[in-house]
Amino acid sequence: MRNITDIVSGLLLLGLVLFGFSLTTTLPKPLPGAYFGPASFPNLILTLIAIGACGLIAKALFIRSSLPTKIRFYPRALCFIFLFFGYLIAFLSFGFLIATVPFLIAAQLLFGRSNIVTICITALVGTAGIYAFITYVFKVPLP
Amino acid sequence: MLEHIFLGLGNAVAPAAILATFIGTAMGITFGALPGLTATMGIALLIPMTFDLAPVVAFGAMLGIYVGGVYGGAITAILVSTPGTAMAAATLMEGPQMTAKGESGKALSMTTIASTIGGLFSALALMLVAPQLAKIALSFGPPEYFALAVFGLSVVSGISSGSMLKGCLSALLGLLLATIGLDPVSGDIRNTFGIPALLTGISFVPALIGFFAVSQVIIRLEEILEGKDLNQMKGAVASAIISAKDVRDNKVNLFRSSAIGTFVGIIPACGAGIASFIAYNKAKQASKTPEKFGTGHLEGLAATESANNAVTGGALVPLLTLGIPGDVVTAIMLGGLMVQGLTPGPLLFTDYPDVVYGIFFSLIIANIFMLILGMGAVKLFAKLIQIPQGILMPIVVALCVVGSYSINNSEFDVIIMATFGLLGYLMEKTGFPLPPLLLALILSPLVESNFRRAMLMSNNDATIFLTRPISCIILLLAIGMVVQNILNERKRKRNIAAANGETGESHA
The missing domain is CATH 1.10.287 (Helix Hairpins)
Structure with missing residues (x-):
């Protein structure tokens, strides 16, 4: 091959x-x-x-290889990459809070989590936690 | 001298430093124990948050992650039969078997004690060896520094897992990327594409966050899609722990393995994985019961765990004294030091002795915290292993974005992070190892500027590198290391081919 x-x-x-x-x-x-x-x-x-x-x-x-020689790309991984770049654009355009909650919800879905209630709670708590940690503990202003 | 030691001790035991080292150690154990997260990723995410901290406070947190990360990898290896980090690969030889026998509590407590002894032994060795080596390094000029940087690059041959050619190409890409910015000798602008933000070169911290965190999240997602579930713990942690007699019986083994780990740690590119396999082998040779090795034997576990944690202090010797990182974690820590405005090397010992001794004491304190957390909260860390990756990974990505932005409040740094994240992912997919690129990115300015300065010193006579004894010896050592690694790679490939042949025959 x-x-x-x-x-x-x-x-x-x-x-x-x-x-x-x-x-x-x-x-x-x-x-x-x-x-x-x-x-x-x-x-x-x-x-x-x-x-x-x-x-x-x-x-x-x-030199012929006995190992797999073609890369396999997973559609869900590619979706995650697009989601990541979308998150960056939203982060820079609209700010951390508005961009992070939908990103965390969509990313958890891509990672295979299915309970929408816990996903939303995790996204809200995660966003608030990171925001508080960075802005109040480390005094870094976020967009 | 004594004054600097006391100043360093004062820096390391200041409340902020103690708190940072404690949090770092806890974070390191968590990152080491959680499959998919690594100490490397932990330090990369931490660096942007250390800008406003005092150097010893910031480095204490990084050392905590490093020490805790090496130890934490063993927790997963023992309980889940999957090493949390590559450094804990040797733990698999005894740890899971002890868990299968219902002795996970004993295995974890021996891991904690052995790791602490190894870590403390190497911290003391660091305190004794590093200042002496720094004194010698003070006499170094551009030819010696060029030779040292080449020696650092020769490490690439040892950390290019899989394909040495791809490892070298990865390092060359790193060298090329490092040429972006101002020329180190003439100050001319090079390859910046007219972007002012690139005048100072590629921002190191956002690049490494993208490289070692974002790319790994995507790879982890693919592993999950392939059906790999590394979070399945087999049973609860048993309560029984080791006795004082178990430690006494292993004292020679523990000190021998710690000495092996420290020595191996000083040699660039060898790393904790190799140290623990060597220590395991030596322990087996010296044991009265070698037949028990591989069946869940405490002696084997004591050897691997003391050796891999002893590497931490050893690896800091070339980093602090010569400014040459021996592996990825120390390369990232070098970035952390540079963020603080400190340049690792012999001048660090003369200009900032209080910081250097503070770092030494922080390493000791991190090991003590590892002992306390390991003995007191191991069941909690075992529970952490079961946090769903679906929650962890998206949060890691959000932290990557926030971390890279917060360094300079720069949107361009976020773009650098994303670009390197994508580059890292594509390189992983195509089989190009990531560590050589990072190492080359760091060492490239040292190689180029010292080579050109040495050539100007000698009126363009390249024999200057061979006529100066230290530079000549270091260059010969670099060649020796490359040759040794090539031979090792060939041997490894022969062994794989032989194993494949045997499998083929048995199938036939």
Whole structure:
């Protein structure tokens, strides 16, 4: 079985290397008397990543693996990621209290909890607890 | 000297420090015991809340989590047959068997006593060794620091579980990400994409919160979807505890294992897991009843638990004296120190001796609290194991968001946290280990700036790294460590292949 994941990872890393080199070409040259400038270290790392990525692709192409070689993504986990980013937008736009209660309710449902009453109570108590802890104990103002 | 010791003691026993260490230890035991939560995650979540605290108070809380986390992992290993942390893997060899025999109370009390002895032994070793090593390190210049940073990076070969190539690529990504911001020598702006918030580089704490907390929550959700339920406790905790005779019978074993743990802890990348397996093996070799090992034997448990907690003090030696973290937890603690405006290294011992001795005493106090909590509240911690993950994990995410925001009241830090959370999740899914990236992110400025300074010092003569004896020795040690880890990896793969072959034959 060819390891598709490693091939894709290697190709993505090579893409990153190209993007990186396009950025480092704009950096200033080394100071007079110095061999190494601001671009030297990033260029060295990018070269090493390129070598490593080629090694990863070659290994995936020529060494067959007995292990599962495709990643399995769970729809519920992907939903959680979208929920998380939605929570961030709501947190930054509307503030902690308004964003956190619905997030905790939805996240608990995604984690498989089903009793809606305890879910709502947990969400309210959890939000109030974190808010009190951060704003009163640590004196950090939340949005 | 004596004055600094007393000042440090005063800092460590101040009411705020005592309270922080106590809360940290309790939090550490909870995080260690709960499958899905780790001491690493606990410290990452704690750091944003330590900004306004005095350094010893903040570090006392972090040490409490570290010490408590190592100990707490064993509670789950003994009661649920699943190590709460990777550090407690060796506990599985005796702990669950003792629970099966109805001796969980004895197992937990021996774990508590052994962990305390191991922790206190390593704290004393830290107090004796660290100041001497710091004195030597004061004479270090850029070539030595470059060599040390390379040695720190060589650790990557040891913590790249699974694939060394992917571990190295992960470290290279960390080195690359660390180049964002100002050039450490010339001050030129590099790779900031015109974002002013990136001028000072990637914010370390939000990045590690995303990396080690958010990504782990998503992975935990997937584990639950796969049907893994790590919260099932088999029976209640038995009341019977160990006797004074049990401790006396094991005193040589406890001190030997503590010494092994401390020594292994000083060596970067080895970690508590390895220390406890070595100590277990030594205890078995020295035992009068080696045949009982693996059947729920107190001697084996005493060895593993004293060794893995002894690693805590040992691991702080390179962190505090050289500024080189040996593993992920100490790497995060390094971030915690930097947040306080302190730079770990030999100058810490000359500029802030009261803080250093305060840290030493806080480690001792954390171990004493671990003993008190372990003996007094172990049944409560056993109950905590059963808190549904569906409640815990969403709250952890909310804490991640709040924690990353509260560092600088910065919306950009929240975005960094989320980006690293997603990156960490994708890396885990594709088999790239996370610790090398974090280690490289920390060590990258040390590597680059000291290399370029050393080259300027020597008029671009690279032999400066080999002609200075300390730098040459450290570089040779780094090469030795990489070679050793490559050989170990090959041996591990051969063993796996042999085991697979045997399984195949037996199936045939």
